[in-house]
Amino acid sequence: MKLLTFVKDGKQSLGVKTDKGIIDVAAALSVIEWDNIPINIMEVIEGGQTTVAKLEEYVNHLEVSSVISYVLDENEIEWGPCVTHPNKIICVGLNYSKHADETNAPYPEVPILFNKFNNTLTGHQRDIAVPKVTEKLDYEVELGVVIGKKAKDVPQENALDYVFGYCPVNDLSARDLQLKTPQWMLGKTCDNFSPMGPYLVTADEVGDPQSLNLKTIVNGEVRQNSNTSDMIFSVDRIVSYISMHMTLVPGDIILTGTPEGVILGYPEEKQIYLKPGDVVTVEVEKLGVLTNTFTQEKDSDTKII
Template structure:
């Protein structure tokens, strides 16, 4: 099942994405609830849906079955008629794994890590499909990173790799946008990775049963129609069960937490000459069985004044 958050005119709601149609979960609930004899209610928030997924998903499957059998009910809209939002807007944690493809380690000139290299992004970075990535006023080296992201389904603390799949809800796409000049000037990665709009996410969360093996997925990124990154998740250095278990030794993972699993080779920083994002660019990430995430690029300009001119900024 592919689950989306979307805005239909002024209302924000959840839906199921089937090909190019979004089916409203609220309307499904209203129309077919009496036929199910199941006493549950579909929440309007994705994180709550994930928290209650053991009860909610079987109920949703029944609703969809009734919908497919009932040719008279029109509860869907073309995806082009709505605004698709980031599937989760406020996860408790966005955890990223750096240097998790061997070929990416080589292009950065760094040794493959002995253990997962972990850093964080923040919710201010999240945007949805087709929303614009903004180049901050204090960076001239903004880069792209296509990544498969894990969406946690249950609270996990000190679990084993063998148990990890039980705690995963599904998967989505994340672009780990990075200001390289800020990232390396600071000596740590928080500022360079967490600017506003630096975590495009979506368009859908695909439940793990529909994805199957997450380590056999083609992944690619195009910049203005030219393929820049192309690989397969079978090239991950640390696989997903290991990453989830490793993280759970230090922190309690919560439903809706996002874990980005790393990017393959081909990023702008590793090219000769280097490639940095500029206004007017279009980034498109495709991951097999997950979907396509597209985002334009624009410069950030303050509505009040352009802080890059006539104003003293102190870095540090």
């Protein structure tokens, strides 16, 4: 199932993608009532497979046509982040061998972890202001992993059982801020630095997370083109490793690293960083295509949705 968040009357609402359009779940319930159907993405994630099955049954029961009021055209909706209120956003650094190679970094012996915050969340087709504090804004296509069950001390062989689903994420990085100190956080946590979506795709539709193509396109030019098979630490290894150190809960997001092709990996004379007017698209096989346009930051005008 492909789930999403869109903004309606200033509020984040649950949508389900179908072949004939986006189901506005709350609007559908006002027409055809059904018990125990969630109306936001966090309720679906927290409800797990039982809730997904109920929602799928309900959607299959609905009549779906472009002329029906609860069916929306996805080209006309205002997108939100596909996961809206994670308890934690945990990121893995240097997790693709060719990315480590391009940055002349040794392969890590254990996953390198850092964090982002909810202020970084935004959605598909949302404008992102380039912060005035950076001159070196970089893109990073990543496979986002969304936890679906409470996980603590999970063995690697069972770790994927705790994954609710997956989504594309652009882990935007201000390289000058990131490398100013040994701690990466500042360069990763400016407003809207984690656009994600358009969809959160349930794990059953994705299958093996280690065989997915990833790509980044900047102004029509392919910059990153790789596969999750190049990960140094696999998704199951990452989930298991993190769970040994902290409890993961439904809705937590893990960003699993980026492949080669980032601006930082270019020869210095070819490093042209993102600027207002640039359009960046990241895509992950089976999960969808996420596009954002970069704008000039205005004084006290940063909007987070």
